[in-house]
Amino acid sequence: MKQQVTLDGVSAGHAGRVVLSRFSARIPASAVTAVVGPNGSGKSTLLGVLAGVVPVMAGTVAHRTPGRPALVAQRSAVSDTLPVTVRDTVAMGRWGRLGLFGRMSSRDRSVVRACMDRLGIGDLAERRLGELSGGQRQRALVAQGLAQEADLLLLDEPTAGLDLEAQRRITEVLEEVAAEGVTVVHVTHDPAAAGRADHCLLLHAGRPAGAGSPREVLTGEALGRVRGLPRQAWPPAAEERTDARRGRG
Numbered sequence: 001m002k003q004q005v006t007l008d009g010v011s012a013g014h015a016g017r018v019v020l021s022r023f024s025a026r027i028p029a030s031a032v033t034a035v036v037g038p039n040g041s042g043k044s045t046l047l048g049v050l051a052g053v054v055p056v057m058a059g060t061v062a063h064r065t066p067g068r069p070a071l072v073a074q075r076s077a078v079s080d081t082l083p084v085t086v087r088d089t090v091a092m093g094r095w096g097r098l099g100l101f102g103r104m105s106s107r108d109r110s111v112v113r114a115c116m117d118r119l120g121i122g123d124l125a126e127r128r129l130g131e132l133s134g135g136q137r138q139r140a141l142v143a144q145g146l147a148q149e150a151d152l153l154l155l156d157e158p159t160a161g162l163d164l165e166a167q168r169r170i171t172e173v174l175e176e177v178a179a180e181g182v183t184v185v186h187v188t189h190d191p192a193a194a195g196r197a198d199h200c201l202l203l204h205a206g207r208p209a210g211a212g213s214p215r216e217v218l219t220g221e222a223l224g225r226v227r228g229l230p231r232q233a234w235p236p237a238a239e240e241r242t243d244a245r246r247g248r249g
């Protein structure tokens with residue numbers, strides 16, 4: 001399997017404090033990778049390193065393709081009080097391609113429309129972001145990430161706090177775009193979402209504690225070593241979903 005990103009001996013953190021220490025990992029191309037681990041284990045920091053927004057203090061991060069990754073952060077960089085609509089928010093995903101004085105082309109507009117439709121928020125296009133529910137806003141942010149048409153799509157807990165229908169839609173969209181060739185990496189605390197991924201990366205205290213298929217990684221033994229993850233809840237859910245997915249394919 002091709003690797004989209006290869007991290008070798010990476011140390012990285014915030015304000016001079018090391019969070020990831022001598023961290024090596026592979027992110028498979030055109031696949032969904034779930035990053036799991038307890039609070040504070042460095043999952044968001046890893047996404048920041050992959051996105052290029054958290055500086056690397058040592059080691060190397062090699063990307064297979066050039067171009068800026070798309071990062072869907074936990075909270076919007078767009079203030080809820082700004083009078084921007086859902087369409088504006090998703091259109092911001094095109095800004096990196098337009099340049100400073102670029103105007104939206106008809107293709108840009110159709111990408112924005114398609115991304116809203118994909119997340120089921122086409123009918124909310126003219127609504128202000130601040131008027132939406134948390135789940136609707138989250139869909140808009142995922143749509144903004146998709147609108148960037150990046151080779152690497154990074155999402156920090158994209159389904160946290162959403163109802164089951166919204167979780168299902170986002171999870172399916174991530175699987176679809178991976179099938180279309182995009183490399184997807186998402187941080188999750190949801191056993192079902194982790195179990196559906198193609199690849200799983202388990203973090204513990206800024207180090208990789210497991211990497212491979214969810215079935216290989218989310219074992220009772222591995223989770224027992226990683227405090228903060230409930231040993232009972234994870235492995236059966238992961239195995240069931242993995243089986244279900246294999247059955248589908």
Ligand SMILES: Nc1ncnc2c1ncn2[C@@H]1O[C@H](COP(=O)(O)OP(=O)(O)OP(=O)(O)O)[C@@H](O)[C@H]1O
Pocket residue numbers: 014015019037038039040041042043044045046
């Ligand atoms: N912007 C920041 N400035 C300083 N320290 C930070 C910053 N972001 C994260 N940290 C610290 O880095 C460590 C790892 O945080 P990180 O957010 O990467 O963990 P996480 O695994 O994503 O946690 P969670 O599951 O709670 O989201 C924590 O100790 C945190 O306090």
